[in-house]
Amino acid sequence: MDDAVPNLSTAQLNYLVAITRHRTWAEAAASLQVTPSALSQGIAELERRLGVPLFATDGRRRVPHEYTATVAHAAERMLADLDQVTRWVRAVGGGQIGRLRVGMIDIAAVHYCTAALRTFRRAHPKLDVGLTVAPTGELLGRLERNELDVAVCVDPEGSGPFDSTPLLSDALAVYAPPGVAPIGPPSTWGPWLLFPSASRTRTAIDQRLRAIGAPLVVEMESHQPEVLVEMVRLGLGWTVLPTTQAEHGPHRLSRASAEPLFTRTVSAVTRRGGAQHPAVAPFVAALVAALSG
Template structure:
């Protein structure tokens, strides 16, 4: 601004333009505003009282513009933005809980919203565009979705405590079962694996919460097949039938292929793929 410079030419230089351009610019501004900003006394230009008021308003306008610029650079670098992420409970709690905390701490200007739900719901939300990314059990091929593998989790079989040893070795005698609700991807995978082994998979109790399934097994309601992280954690950890997993459940990061995500989302995804699975 010209208010704090003594000479017209000095102010022009501060603006980085020639004195002539500065003069023309001020004249054009006065014309467009219809307000005289400077009194002319000899070769001296004295700012009018109107000029100081105009300067305050002009500074606010410039600051508002600069705020947009700042936001743009922050968004460009991934320091700011909106990230709508979804995770299944195991991922949110066991595998990526501290990663999420760390991301939150390192990116305070990112608005990270996490929703925990079942794989099916998460993938549906990603498809609808309500979620930017989801960590879920790998789904069938879908050309509109991109799935990058994150973690392979072993799923083991857990009989109720006190099950006779002869039943343990014969899969046809396994069951009955407690498992996730019918819509669960894991339940479907487990069911398929048991069928190929010749075992029945009659589910006598359901819950979406691994904690609840674990307690049911402890109470003798039935067998279950769970991810190790869900089954063998205290309190009341279960004893696996064998160390060998029944199947391996693959957790992937799902996102829409057509949607260009912001750098903030990319940053979170990179963090997830770089994360070593917590054993």
């Protein structure tokens, strides 16, 4: 009988995770800077210690079992935990200053948080604040893999292992092309120029538009609100945007209806777990102070 808890190395877990992230083992080995031989032997050793084969051999190709994905996922989680606590203890115990990896959705980076970011950077000159701008879904994925220390994005509302601090409410409204007047009932609205279908905000938009009976004919999709604004100004269709993005800058749109279609909560989100980068707390506090004052 094998030991209750086998003695593995993180390198072996890394092997497994790398394999799930690359199409071939050779590619995975290259990404780890080891020879394919080392990878092969490492996985064999891992299987031996777990006491269970992780890959079946189909001809020359290695095919994972159904349960292998679960093991790989657990390995990924353990490595993320290790990465998190390592960064934390180095920042704290080493007395270092370190690097704070911040993610933001575009509207937060270019509108809501610009001043707060600048102020925070000035207050912590030795802290290297790295900023990544991406949609909410991608930011949450990175947070889960511990590639970010904190993200400012749409609140995940309890889905996934996250803690969130609400920062502000963001209203989204419907905008018609210039010259459409008077505005008819929702059944006459469209066609639409919207965020891409994969986006979380888009899902919410579709839901709300359907609820009020607007036909969902989508002409174009883009992640860039400026593009959508321009297209609407050219009369190509209608759109739904955060009011701050549509009614800001030289070319403003005007609402089809005075009241917003719906509001979403923008929050500061962190990966759940005891060990956070020590600069996260002051950073979130700075955001809260800047946005409430």
